[in-house]
Amino acid sequence: MSAGLPLALVALSVLPFTSPTAHAADARGAAGEVAVASPTPLPTAQINGVVWDQKIVGNTVYAVGEFSSARPAGSSRGENEVPRSNAMAYDITTGALLDWAPTTNGVIYSIDASKDGKTLYLGGNFTRLNDKDTFRLGAVNASDGNRVNLGISPNTEVRDVEVSPDGSTLYFSGAFTQVNNKARSRVAAVSLPTLSLADFAPRVGRGLVRTITVAPDGAQVAIGGSFSDVGGSSNPGMAIIGSDGTVKSTNINSVIRNSGTYAAIFSLKSDNQGLYGAAYSQEGTFEGMFRANWSTGDLDYMADCHGDSYDVHPAGGVTYVAGHPHDCSNIGGFSDTAPSSYYNALAYVNGRTGTVQRNHVRGYTDYSGQPATTALQSFRPNFIVGSYTGMGQATWTVEGNDKYVVYGGEFIGVNKKGQQGLVRFAIDSKEVPPQGEGDDNGGQDNGWNNNDWWNNGGGRDNDDDDDRDNDGWNNWGWNGGGRNDRWNNWGWGWR
Template sequence: MSWHFRSPVTAVVALSVLASAIFTGAGAAQADTSPPSASTPKTVAADALPTAQINGVVWSQVIVGNTVYVGGEFTKARPSGASAGTSEVSRNNLMAYNLSTGVMTSFNPSVNGVVRAITASPDGSRIYVGGGFSTAGGVSRTRLAAFSTATGALLSDWKPTANGTVRALGAFGSTVYAGGSFTSISGQSRQRAASFDGLTGAVGAWKGTIPNGAVNALTVSPNGDRVVIGGSFTSYNGATTPGYGMAATDSSTGAGVTWNIGKLIKNAGPNGAILSLTSDADGVYGTGYDFGAGAMFEGTFRASWSNGNTVWIEDCHGDTYSAVPVGDVVYTTAHAHFCGNIGGPPETNPRSYHRTLTFTKAAGCTIARNQTGGSYFNFEGRPCPTLLAFFPDINTGTFTGQSQGPWNLAANSQYVLYGGEFTIVNNKRQQGLVRFAVSSIAPNKEGPKATGSNFQPTLSTPSANSVKVTWKSNYDRDNAQLTYQVLRNGVVVRTQTGLSADWHRPTLSWTDTGRSGGTTYTYQVRAIDPFGNTVTGSSASIQATGAAIKTAPDQTITPDAPANAPDATLTPDVAPVPDVAPLRDVAPVPDVAPLPDVVPEPGMQPEPGTKPVPDDVPAPLPEVPAT
């Protein structure tokens, strides 16, 4: 099992969880000050920053300078900290807030239907929005509109129309690209993919033959020569390999071009789709869902811009909705319930979810054989990224009825933003939107989480004049390595370190020798994260056996009161897994040559088994007719 965590020091640090010995003894794993790899990236801190809230669901976000534009299905917005139904102002399906402060801006275009997609012009002077609306600010706009970022005004010179929902937008140079479930754009035939002049809205030449399904996502290459599309369509320009759920196209004509990962990952039809595509200079990052025959992928992939070759796949089970690269890190949002085949959280009963999994951009391990059975495709032997320690808790919302929390991610070099239908973040009420920041500007107050009797040592007397102190590791949302202090009668008598996560809490122990027989000793354990956040658990007492020893009495210090985590007022959506045995190690494989992409045989059926509970399937996304 290989995974890493952020450090408060300048050097970037890394750790590998290799064996139980690494958790015992003060000399093991000096991770923060002596990292085995100075190239392991840091994540943002897990502190949930105050952010404006909405009363529905967020489907799309884009950052333009210091402003975040947010689209979705909602009618009201309110400040951070305000309870639902209080301090609300009208914001119909489109709003904005200040990236640095989280405070809502005055931008209030009042769009009368769902906003599914937002993108910005390359110069940041305007945003383009798409969805299922028919008016913006009372002015006719049929599923497409543009706004000035300087004034917030609806732009009168950009008003193409679509006859079906627009679900994806991208821009390069003077061209805007759109995908969705439409078949006509401004009266011209365009099957689910179209382009426009970014200033006038005139329909462009880019198009393809997409006979069914929808285009859910698109991304444009750094030099603008290609547009990659993904969705539930089953062919593109008559081709299926690639073309089944995913295709790369010439950005001028729409002609298909080589896209090798589309020969391996085939998600389309009624039971699957590619749900998001994002990119940077290093490649394309895509996510998907699978709920049966015709689909086979639920995690995140990275493909190269050169021919779409597979760089890595993270095969966590549980639909993945969005991914965004930031530097050397890739953030995702999902409802992952099993990542054991890449060294991550195991399947639990009852099922628990990790909605904020984060990975290295580089490949660092090899996918193991699926351990859960069922109808999952076997990606065994292919490169995977390394899981990083960033585990904020985001709960399940109820607005869409699809039993999901976050749906969308946006980020820049300082902030990572989640949007969705969640109502609680890190056990504090926060609806629909939340920000996380790099540690240099974050509070860094997310400390060890287990408290009181949940962090109490077990004592035994293995031999005369000795006491064995045993405890379950604590865990932290954004640091894997914690320091432990053992207190005897209030005095620190032992310090050691260990690695843990909410899903992997090894048992640690230490034997205190030289204790006087017949004397009662009281022990506590204190956990400290690299930023100095501290929790001291409940105490336990035991009488030592053996002969009495005449020694100077211990200094008596009143033990610290059991610390309560500051957010312990609500039940976490992801419950710590008790006594989870470590999964088998997944060995890092530097410079792994990717296996050749393969085409699943026609008519291939998934391995027999039971697919996870029905909350793994997104409900159909309804069309909103224009009026």
């Protein structure tokens, strides 16, 4: 997010301050050796627009977003392209493009799978699925992409879908106010055995619900976004709700309060270790990633790194993030540079390794004393930003399994080689979390600045450009923080 409206500075001294040296010792002692993905990209199928979400089922990665064609790894734009209408799939072990190809007449924002992996649920802003009326929430076969009747119709866009761990309920969130002509305030659920609208109906106040996730035991649901309140209680940007729709009293909003036009909890994920969130902020309080306790909402740790985070993927001892962090000095990591070096993919220790240090950068909230994690040095691939959305970003989504981590977005290159929209990395290395101080960004520039590949014309030809036909940095049509009506008036800048 760009510099813009100044943020109020709030001191939150909860735990004793820990020096960088003590922080590093905690990191080594708490995490030991962790398995980390290699930063070397593997050949992966490509798309010509933007990928908003991914789902891995077995050896297949299903990717959704807004695009009209796909092509094999190594192919330049216009070569070996095949039609794909906002949904495609590839083999995670080889990167090969697969035949799976359902079609929609509008963007797909989210995808999730049934418990048995045979059905895929899609949420977005479409009204046709495989040429049949399907209003913003649909389902298809994982095997052949054929439409599966769902019969649930929100009155406006769906931003996220998630199936409960027991497979009985499909939760979804977005901007809607009705589902099947019944009042539902931006959050709703479907009973999958009966394909009927469930009674789950929390009242969410003004703002978008971007993300929804379910606790491993199925008893609680967490929602995130830019909303102001839930059930009349002040829960800006995030709330934990019982499966009966009752809002739970937790501690998370006493620390992280992200809501409004220029702030939100962008993504939430869940596993047996906790509830994970990724956030951006220009008028909220937090940029970065965090993990919280499902029961209390207490923070387990935060990655207080300046620069937006858009998605998070917990993978055992490591947590991966998509976004553009550029300064992790508050947690003993790399400092900002001039001009800034933005990291569109980062990995953190999945656990507390110390405490947040005092913030000294104007416009950012001070979280000194809060529990902190450590940014790992070995996974920092170099992405070249794309221009499809007009927001000057690279990665929007990250998923993975025990062997691979996969990123999606609107990037047009990785490590100075053409690779558009999708990429995979192998988990094949080990790292002992390093000492926090002295981390100098590893000499990477990530494509935002000082990138020889871009400056020498690598991004100006059809081989690696996206389907907006923009010829370089100055022709993106991106307004650096002004309104962009095409993308739902997000209107953010980045910083």
